[in-house]
Amino acid sequence: MVTNSRQTPFERIEYVIILSALLLMVVVTLQPILHLVAVSFSDPARVPTMSGLRIVPEGFSLKVWNLLIHNAAVQRGFVNAVFITFVGTAINIVATTLMAWALAQKRLPGRKYILVFVLVTIVFDPGIVPDFFVMRDVGLLNSYWSVILYRGVFAWYLIILIRLFEEVPYELLEAAELDGANPFQTLWYVIVPVAKSSIAMIGLFYLVLHWNEFFRAMIYLNDPNKWPLQVVLRQFVVEGDKLSMVGVSDMSTYSDAGQISIRALKAGMITLTIAPLVLIYPLILKFFTKGTMSGAVKG
Amino acid sequence: MSTISEHKKISQYGNVPNLVQDGLVERWVRSAKRWWPFYLMLAPGIIYFFVYHYMPIWEARIAFEQLRIIPPNVWVGLQHFAALASSPIFLQVLLNTVIISVMKLVFVFPVPIIVALLLNEVRTPGYRKIVQSVIYLPHYLSWVVIGGITIAVLSPTDGAVNDIISWMGFQPVPFMTDAGSIRWVVVFSEMWRSAGWDSLLYFAAIIGINPELYEAAEIDGAGRWQKIRHVTIPSIAPTIATLFILNVGLFFSTGLDQILNLTNPVIRSQIDIVDTYVYRIGLQTGQFELATAAGLLKGFVGMVLIVAAHLASKRLTGKGIW
Numbered sequence: 001m002v003t004n005s006r007q008t009p010f011e012r013i014e015y016v017i018i019l020s021a022l023l024l025m026v027v028v029t030l031q032p033i034l035h036l037v038a039v040s041f042s043d044p045a046r047v048p049t050m051s052g053l054r055i056v057p058e059g060f061s062l063k064v065w066n067l068l069i070h071n072a073a074v075q076r077g078f079v080n081a082v083f084i085t086f087v088g089t090a091i092n093i094v095a096t097t098l099m100a101w102a103l104a105q106k107r108l109p110g111r112k113y114i115l116v117f118v119l120v121t122i123v124f125d126p127g128i129v130p131d132f133f134v135m136r137d138v139g140l141l142n143s144y145w146s147v148i149l150y151r152g153v154f155a156w157y158l159i160i161l162i163r164l165f166e167e168v169p170y171e172l173l174e175a176a177e178l179d180g181a182n183p184f185q186t187l188w189y190v191i192v193p194v195a196k197s198s199i200a201m202i203g204l205f206y207l208v209l210h211w212n213e214f215f216r217a218m219i220y221l222n223d224p225n226k227w228p229l230q231v232v233l234r235q236f237v238v239e240g241d242k243l244s245m246v247g248v249s250d251m252s253t254y255s256d257a258g259q260i261s262i263r264a265l266k267a268g269m270i271t272l273t274i275a276p277l278v279l280i281y282p283l284i285l286k287f288f289t290k291g292t293m294s295g296a297v298k299g
Numbered sequence: 300m301s302t303i304s305e306h307k308k309i310s311q312y313g314n315v316p317n318l319v320q321d322g323l324v325e326r327w328v329r330s331a332k333r334w335w336p337f338y339l340m341l342a343p344g345i346i347y348f349f350v351y352h353y354m355p356i357w358e359a360r361i362a363f364e365q366l367r368i369i370p371p372n373v374w375v376g377l378q379h380f381a382a383l384a385s386s387p388i389f390l391q392v393l394l395n396t397v398i399i400s401v402m403k404l405v406f407v408f409p410v411p412i413i414v415a416l417l418l419n420e421v422r423t424p425g426y427r428k429i430v431q432s433v434i435y436l437p438h439y440l441s442w443v444v445i446g447g448i449t450i451a452v453l454s455p456t457d458g459a460v461n462d463i464i465s466w467m468g469f470q471p472v473p474f475m476t477d478a479g480s481i482r483w484v485v486v487f488s489e490m491w492r493s494a495g496w497d498s499l500l501y502f503a504a505i506i507g508i509n510p511e512l513y514e515a516a517e518i519d520g521a522g523r524w525q526k527i528r529h530v531t532i533p534s535i536a537p538t539i540a541t542l543f544i545l546n547v548g549l550f551f552s553t554g555l556d557q558i559l560n561l562t563n564p565v566i567r568s569q570i571d572i573v574d575t576y577v578y579r580i581g582l583q584t585g586q587f588e589l590a591t592a593a594g595l596l597k598g599f600v601g602m603v604l605i606v607a608a609h610l611a612s613k614r615l616t617g618k619g620i621w
Contacts, residue, residue, distance in 0.1 A: 011522070029491070098341070270447045
């Protein structure tokens with residue numbers, strides 16, 4: 001800061017270039033997203049000639065959104081995704097917290113072996129086909145549970161949580177024990193309140209993982225009625241299957257829905273899939289900056 | 300924790316532990332009594348890891364077998380691996396995986412370091428915060444979404460990139476169906492997604508640097524670039540080394556979700572990687588044994604790489620990957 005006053009003109013230009021480079025990055029990150037939002041709100045008749053650079057809608061219309069919101073596949077996809085995400089995250093948080101608390105007991109007999117048991121799964125992945133066979137053998141094919149329970153305990157998050165739990169001051173645990181608390185009560189009344197924000201952060205990560213998961217849902221859920229939003233989106237955007245979105249009758253009658261360009265529908269669909277994430281994104285940022293800041297202070 | 304306090308209790312009554320000569324069984328029962336709640340807590344997680352990670356390892360034996368409708372399957376040893384080694388398609392897939400991974404290491408890996416260095420130069424915390432909150436976002440988008448965005452941005456008729464290209468007076472390029480550019484699409488979409496987020500780790504390392512180092516450098520008359528070169532980069536070198544090694548360790552395991560959402564029949568041969576190959580021949584065309592063999596091969600190479608990476612990182616920086 002002191003140097004500001006005696007900056008040379010050359011240094012000032014340098015600084016402007018640095019700020020501009022970062023600004024460019026912001027633009028490159030945001031423009032494609034804003035463009036799709038703009039397309040989804042534009043007048044469908046003007047979408048086909050719209051430049052890819054525009055981030056303001058041309059005209060204004062809710063036709064695309066109207067169609068999407070009333071589309072049965074989209075509605076089901078949304079409900080499925082919400083169901084999978086919330087049930088999955090709840091299970092993740094409970095199972096990971098319990099396991100981390102048990103493994104944070106340095107004197108637990110067999111702790112070392114269990115840690116190795118977990119680490120092996122990080123290191124070795126036998127691939128998708130054996131996984132498919134297991135799902136078939138345990139009868140989870142075409143069941144929501146094949147997707148919900150996937151990453152039931154994510155090894156990396158487990159390790160993070162174990163390290164955090166190990167740092168809980170010993171005095172707190174001793175006090176709880178003197179009060180006659182059993183390990184479950186200690187976890188619930190001492191550990192969880194102390195590590196609340198870390199558990200919430202890991203919960204948010206799990207939430208994002210579930211919301212974004214498409215591969216498992218794609219290979220394990222044969223019934224399109226069980227597809228989460230990501231798979232519906234993929235079917236439509238990547239595979240270019242407009243029929244599944246609009247329906248045969250609208251396509252052939254050239255009604256309103258048939259007339260909306262596929263580009264506008266895709267844009268709306270992508271925006272819809274991103275929207276919930278954008279809503280929780282501020283929370284993620286809050287937890288995250290806190291986490292890295294404390295990490296930095298320690299490191 | 301309970302062990303320690305019980306020792307305390309015992310010691311209150313004098314020095315007695317040696318009087319209790321327990322047999323193995325008694326000790327085992329005592330330990331079980333003390334620890335069972337914790338084993339109960341471990342149970343859901345252990346069952347999960349067993350079913351989702353260990354049962355597949357057992358199932359992977361079909362890589363060495365010939366599946367039969369009526370069991371048992373026939374053991375064929377390394378026959379499927381031999382078939383892979385002599386399959387031109389698999390060798391092409393292997394080559395693609397190596398090419399794409401190397402491209403990502405060379406072109407994507409350094410970007411977050413540069414971003415972190417630039418962020419550290421910003422003297423207005425407000426501006427820096429805004430930039431950071433924007434550039435972290437793509438990390439949280441799924442590859443389905445990023446695939447959709449990429450296809451839209453690169454569209455030859457109405458994509459932003461081709462709008463700029465035409466505006467400059469050149470012919471639009473159909474990036475998504477052009478064999479020459481599709482690998483670059485993979486590289487740049489990866490960069491779009493991760494350059495911002497990955498800078499977080501480096502940035503955290505930079506703000507952890509002792510400010511006195513900068514003050515000393517300033518007294519020596521160091522300018523911005525000299526400070527970056529002689530203070531910042533050496534200080535974050537361990538972080539860079541660890542992440543580079545980790546990236547090498549994950550060499551073969553990047554990109555299934557990405558490729559699946561960027562690929563199409565026209566350019567598939569350019570970006571078909573081991574993971575997509577396993578998925579296609581295994582789950583789509585039902586060559587289970589061959590696909591399992593390919594997946595297992597990848598698993599083994601991946602294991603060797605990541606363990607080597609862990610050891611290398613531990614030796615170099617004292618910090619392992621886990």
